[in-house]
Amino acid sequence: MTATTPGALRLVAVHTKFQLLETIRIPAAVIGNTVFPALALFFFVVPQADVAGNRLWATTAVASLAFFSVCSASMFTHGLGVAEDRESPFDPFVRSLPAGPVPRFVGRILVGLVMALFGMVPLLLVAAFFTEAGVPAPQLLAGVGMLLVGAVPFILLGIGLGYALTAKAAIAIVQVILFPLAFAGGLFMPPQLFPAWMDTVSLATPTRAGRDLLVDALGVEAAHGSSWLVLLGWTVAFGVLAIWAYRRDEGRRFR
Amino acid sequence: MTSAVTVTGVTRRFGPVVALDDVSLEVPAGQLVGVLGPNGAGKSTLLSLVSGRRRPDAGTVLLEGRDPRDPVARQGLGLTPQETGLPPTLRVGEVVDFVGAHFADPVPTASLLADFDLADLARRQTGSLSGGQKRRLAVALALVGRPRVLLLDEPTTGLDVDARHALWDAVRGYHRSGGTVLLTSHYLEEVQALAERVVVIDRGVVVGDDSLAGILARVDVQRVTMTSDDDVDELDGVVSAERDGDRRTVLTRDADAYVRTLVRSGLRFHGLEVRGATLEEAFAHVVAAPATTPEGTRR
DSSP: OOOOOOOOHHHHHHHHHHHHHHTTSHHHHHHHHHHHHHHHHIIIIITTTHHHHHHHHHHHHHHHHHHHHHHHEEEEHHHHHHHHHHHEEEEEEESSSSSHHHHHHHHHHHHHHHHHHHHHHHHHHHHHHSSSSOOHHHHHHHHHHHHHHHHHHHHHHHHHHHHHOHHHHHHHHHHHHHHHHHHHHHSSSSSGGGGGHHHHHHHHHHHHHHHHHHHHHTSSSSSTTTTHHHHHHHHHHHHHHHHHHHHHHHHOOOO | OSSSSSEEEEEEETTTTTEEEEEEEEEEETOOOEEETTTTSSHHHHHHHHTTTSSSEEEEEEEEEEEOSSSGGGEEEOOOOOOGSSSSTTTTHHHHHHHTSSSOOOHHHHHHHHHTOOGGGGGGGGGGGGGHHHHHHHHHHHHTOOOOEEEESSTTTTTHHHHHHHHHHHHHHHHHHHHHHEEESSSSHHHHHHSEEEEEEETTTTEEEHHHHHHHHHHHHHEEEEEEOOOGGGGGEEEEEETTEEEEEEESOOHHHHHOOOOOHHHEEEEEEEEEEHHEEEEEEEOOOTTTTTSSSSO
């Protein structure tokens, strides 16, 4: 009886391992997530010789695509993953174990980051072999770090949507939110080409803030003064959404 | 000494539906209580409140003196996942490890699996287990944390007789070692086999809370059906009756005596059928109208 109850860190590790195992046992999800960004780069950027052949442009394009794929993976794996979990009868059991929501949330975030990193490997290989994109190693590391930080608000948004919606609705809503947000954030088209009013809107989006900070970390162009504030603001907002949706969820299902 | 589970004046609604209506229940440590009721009566809702998955709209729920919504209160709680709910891609051993890791002093995975005759299956993914194996794993998961209070929600639904009896033995063994059990079922037989005290819930209200024998006397009725144009349902011994055209359905505590009366009465009838009433029928007609006192408690 003297054994102590497991601490918070131990529970986070346990939940992370459990969710990671669940994720990698479904190879289709892993492969889709890993290969998609590399394919997009190969088909949309590599054929444009003037972009692929210009070091700065190519680096920016790879960075934008990398961030898009991180956003997309975060919102889809979490939005859909949480919604599907909620529909599974194992979920109420896990909720009744002696651990609060935090280990599961943190575990989810860590798994989302690991999966996003997997996706970066083929993308970076295609970038290295088929484009002129390139940055020195310290910047590359800084970029990867920034990518992970930038992913957090999208993971939280995905979790929030997953708890608020059914799986079918989650797919649709994630698409409706993700693509306009990616476009407005300059992930498909450099923000330098935006008209002034759109640039103003763009600067307030989490996608733009993440992209600017990423490009800054890579040493290509300086981020906007407000970028950190915007990213942090959205992180807090989506975190609140995720916790609200989690709490609200327990009252909704009938059985 | 604090009781294992204390439910006081609890009401829980889901939109317009009142799943539990001012329910109170106290389970002393070490008791094996069966919660009996038809599907949709509120049994599962009650367990979800005791396990802290939901919050009552009114009233309080205490688990060993604490709010079960506090994770610390659930250190001494064990419950089964639904059989269909095991994560299909994970191995048996991995699921046990995962659940055990939440507790201070878990039963080692290997010995737990051996106890439940699952040792050979530790490396198998749960999706490939048979129904009986999944159910054994579910009960093993409820016990991995050495709980003081065990909640079992319809533990043997869909199991064959052997598997059911094996699980009953496991539950009895746990109870003998001092554990508290709160078990829901809509099988009278299951509650009869295990419980020392029975709480009957119907439409969100506790309609009976008695010893096993006391409850059995109330729900033990037979159903007699026949086609007749006469008032065969107004004879002596009829507890409740229903008409559907010329089809008469009668619930009675003693079908033999009723049939004798029926034959002697000279009333016309044909197509007589006699069978034990289902629990749902018994609830609808007998428990819901507790004014009819049992004439002599048998056994």
